[in-house]
Every structure is written in structure tokens, then in C-alpha cells.
Amino acid sequence: MANWLIAGLGNPGPQYEHTRHNVGFWWLDQLAHDLGATFAVDNKYHGQLAQHQTSEHKLLLLKPLVFMNRSGQSVAALANFYKIPLSNILIVHDELDLPPGTVRLKHEGGHGGHNGLRDIIAQTGGKDFLRCRLGIGHPGDSRQVSDYVLSKPSQADRQLILSAIDDSLRVLPDVLSGDLEKAMHWLHTQ
Numbered sequence: 001m002a003n004w005l006i007a008g009l010g011n012p013g014p015q016y017e018h019t020r021h022n023v024g025f026w027w028l029d030q031l032a033h034d035l036g037a038t039f040a041v042d043n044k045y046h047g048q049l050a051q052h053q054t055s056e057h058k059l060l061l062l063k064p065l066v067f068m069n070r071s072g073q074s075v076a077a078l079a080n081f082y083k084i085p086l087s088n089i090l091i092v093h094d095e096l097d098l099p100p101g102t103v104r105l106k107h108e109g110g111h112g113g114h115n116g117l118r119d120i121i122a123q124t125g126g127k128d129f130l131r132c133r134l135g136i137g138h139p140g141d142s143r144q145v146s147d148y149v150l151s152k153p154s155q156a157d158r159q160l161i162l163s164a165i166d167d168s169l170r171v172l173p174d175v176l177s178g179d180l181e182k183a184m185h186w187l188h189t190q
Helices: 020-035 070-080 115-124 142-149 155-170 172-176 180-188
Strands: 002-008 040-042 047-053 055-065 089-095 103-107 130-133
Touching: 002 020, 002 070, 020 047, 020 089, 020 142, 020 155, 047 070, 047 130, 055 070, 070 089, 070 115, 089 115, 089 180, 103 155, 103 180, 130 155, 155 172, 155 180, 172 180
Parallel strands: 002 055, 002 089, 089 130
Antiparallel strands: 040 047, 047 055, 103 130
């Protein structure tokens, strides 16, 4: 039976709950709801943890309770404890370079300027993990990025993001079973 670590990235605290930067948390909350799993704070992993067992996999769902740029501290602590290889880690995060409603799966790669990914790569010592990139759009001016990601999307954009979350959750079984190509093909042609 394979252990999988699925981490959704965001910032802790009610002031960030509905912001674009927290769409990774939104995704994990929806998955936990679908699975009937409940999050509980686990200080050993600096986050909220929920677990779910299927016949083939043990899923460890993690919402780091450290700020985005320290996400790797939480992910690495859990991965090290359960001896989860990078190939069995899925990181769900916001993506400025994709419009709202777009979701892309990616294997490996750099951090693309995303501070959460940057810290995960630094703390785990590798970049060979899967990413689920949820489009939030770009404000158009790089000087506005920080305020933009820490603000709430419009109602229309929020609906597009929630729809993308639903689409990506539909292909999760393919991702977990190793059929990434099938998952990517379906998702990227939506």
C-alpha cells in the first residue's frame, strides 16, 4: 500500500481564508469533504492533517499552518516521518500564469517564483513532485502581485476556480494510480 502526501498551500488565519493564495486549502477542504475526512491540528507537522485509507493508498492530507513561504517545513516534516518519496507528493497551489477556471497538472519543474514551492524544493531537497496548478489569473502588473494574491477573487472568478477544483478532483484517482498521462489529457482538454 502506497502512502501519498497531498498538500494544499495557503496561509493560516481567517483573514486569508477566502483569498486567491489559499485555493490549495479550498481544494483540500473539498477533497476531505468528499472523502468524509476531518482535519485536526498536528503540531509535529506544523499543520492540519487528515487521513484517509483506500484499498490501494493511504492519503495524508496536509494544510500547512505556517505562512506560504515556509510551507516546506511542514511538507518535509510529514514526508520524512512517513518516508514518502517525492514521487508520491502532490502539491496543490495557486498559479498566476493561468486564468481562473484553468487547472494543470505538472510533474517536476522549478518554483516559477512561487514562494511555497521554492521552500518545498529547498526543504525536501528535490523538485520531482507533482503539482496541481489552479489558475487565479494575473493582475497585469508585477508590482500588484502581492496584494492581488492576498485578496478575494470576484464572485465570477471564485466560481471558475471552484469548477476547476471539481475538474481536478475527478482525475485524482488516475493520478494516484500512476496514470498521470490520462489525467493530464482529460484535464488539459477541458
